[in-house]
Amino acid sequence: MVSYLVKVVVIMAMLRAFGDTTAWNPKAFAWTVVVGTIVWTAGEVRAFIKTKMLYVDPEATVPGQEKKS
Numbered sequence: 001m002v003s004y005l006v007k008v009v010v011i012m013a014m015l016r017a018f019g020d021t022t023a024w025n026p027k028a029f030a031w032t033v034v035v036g037t038i039v040w041t042a043g044e045v046r047a048f049i050k051t052k053m054l055y056v057d058p059e060a061t062v063p064g065q066e067k068k069s
Contacts, residue, residue, distance in 0.1 A: 003041075003044060004041060007037050007040070007041070008037075011033050011034075011037060014033065015029075015030060015033070
């Protein structure tokens with residue numbers, strides 16, 4: 001969530017900083033930034049989903065229970 005928030009703040013700062021420029025079309029620039037952010041976020045979500053993380057320790061012992069061999 002923090003990653004997304006940082007991206008939104010950076011995008012807002014970029015759009016504000018380059019809002020009055022005539023070097024390129026501001027509307028095309030804005031759409032490019034928005035689409036790039038969506039693609040980047042989707043890539044992060046996909047990478048996080050594909051990451052195999054153990055949330056249960058298979059070697060953990062329960063107090064009062066004998067260890068099975």
